[in-house]
Amino acid sequence: MGMDPSLLIQMIGAAIGGALLYTLIGVIPGTDETAVLAPIFLAFALLGMEPRVLLCCFISAIVAKKLTDSIPVAVAGIPGGVMAAPMAPHGVFLKSKGLPHVSIRKMASGSVIGTLVAIPFSLVLAKALTPLAPIVKAYVGPIFFVGTIFLALMTRERWISLFAIIPFAMLIQGLQYLYRGLGAVPEGKSVFISFFLAITIGPMILSMLELLVSKTRKNLLRSGPKEISLAPETPIKGFPNPFRILSKTESLSAIGGSLIGSAAFFMSPCGMTVLIGEAFSSRIKDPIKRACRAVSTMDALTNATYISGTLVPLIALGIPLGGMALGPARPLFEAPPMFTIDHNLHHILTYSDFAIATVIGAAIALMITYPIAIKYARRTSEFVFKHISHEALMSLFFALVVMLAYRDTGVIGICGVFLVAIVGGMLNRWGVHLGIQFMIFYCSPWLVSHLV
């Protein structure tokens, strides 16, 4: 459809870069999806990357990241990301049974199925929901407020989550007024980036600050390095085929999970993974079959919720509705001054742009990362565990957040990041997860204005 060849080459290049970078990042243990995706894509957006190239790179990055973040679960029992955490018990069990290679192949194949199902389904769903866009846009404030309450009620810590809504909204809007009152930002402009990053980095900041508290420091000190045992690698020939690696029932279960996950794009991805993954596997008696079913279905589902959580709100609405859109994918909706709620990828790209960029991004990530995940799972993990220190990784994200906050709101913005990060990190520790915090942030202008 008249797509300029140089643009196509840029898209392919960005997708290859995104896939390679996030193949490595995915393996790094404990990396939170929002923390590793949002600051980097925010920077790309602010640099003025062509929207189609940006989307292509983003899709490639999430597909690659989701393929590899389950690898450390299988080979070392450590989740490579928040989303891989629900799989950990099953992965650890399969590893203890001497089946880590089976576990990796099931997970990665589930992941591929999730991607293959979610892309066409999301494109169709987005098209179907487009007529609703004007209604949703007219009532964004109340819709997000109701959404926040709904999400809060869905979590295990529902009472503290409900209680936190107004105080956290007050904190953010209070800072907005402070910045404007002091002239740190011009009258009428509202700060977005530094609050977003502060929520993102909250858990990490809180964890670092706990070293300054004598009572908690005692529990954090370790006498030796972290012990990791890696399972051996087993070779596989040729290009792996996910439908051969999974049994027929596992494939069906993965497809079913992906469809449900894609339809629930507005939910918190992690909650859905636990709910559906356990529901599809818990009735199987044989523990090995049960674990295989669980990991393949869960990996399919996380992939599907990530893709649909990005694409459906982006194509149909243009406002970040749902956990994924509010978190990791937020820079595609809001990266002022490049993208705002009234002028973002939704408004710039056509339906076929979305389809082409998504398909290229996902295809490249699958071609690069799936064989790596299947064939070199152990070697990749070993490289990352041996050569990329946790200190270096934390510092990279810390530096990015400081720079982007300074660029947005100056020195006082950096201070604001620490304040919001401490409160947000603490709330997260109590069970008010980042998804709820992002929702509160989103509805806070409307909510606070109705308190007077």
Add this chain to the structure above:
Amino acid sequence: MKKASLAEVWEDTVDVWDLLKSLLMCTSICMAGYILTPLDPPFPLVIGLIGALIGFVLSALLIKPKRVFVEWKGESVSANETGSNETGSKETGRGDKQ
């Protein structure tokens, strides 16, 4: 004093002093790049990003991970399990979608 500085931060083990060093190194290179670049936007951001990346590579090279590999204690992997369908093929395909 020097040895008692390992701690669990953000789900992994770090050396507290190494973490401090690497935070300072990464942030200062990144911010220096952003602030001192005399060119117009978006160059400060580009240089800042490159600065953060340089800080990351330097930290990764200078600061070694606090992880050790211990012998794998799982049951041994037998050759006939390397295929893939074997765990699934025995499944009787019972209704599991409830």
